[in-house]
Amino acid sequence: MRDFTWHVFKQTGDIEAYLLYKEMHNLGAAELGSLPGPEDDEGNVADEE
Template sequence: MRDFSWQYFSLTGDVDAYLLYKEINMDSVSDETDEDLNDESEDTLQ
């Protein structure tokens, strides 16, 4: 979905497509950060 919204934005210049891309990108970065934090906390518990 992220690639599609970026391609659509690059072809049309549609601001809503760019905002969707940014939102999806921020969610994926947030999820990766959460997973890293969970992995680190599990390591310290062992």
């Protein structure tokens, strides 16, 4: 869906399509931020010192 809104923005220049694209991007980034990633590994010794 994000690709579709970007395509619509590119073709039409419609600011509403761009704002929807950015909102969807931000929501996706927030969802990814809630998942544990490689930086959350327990094997990171630098945080323990």
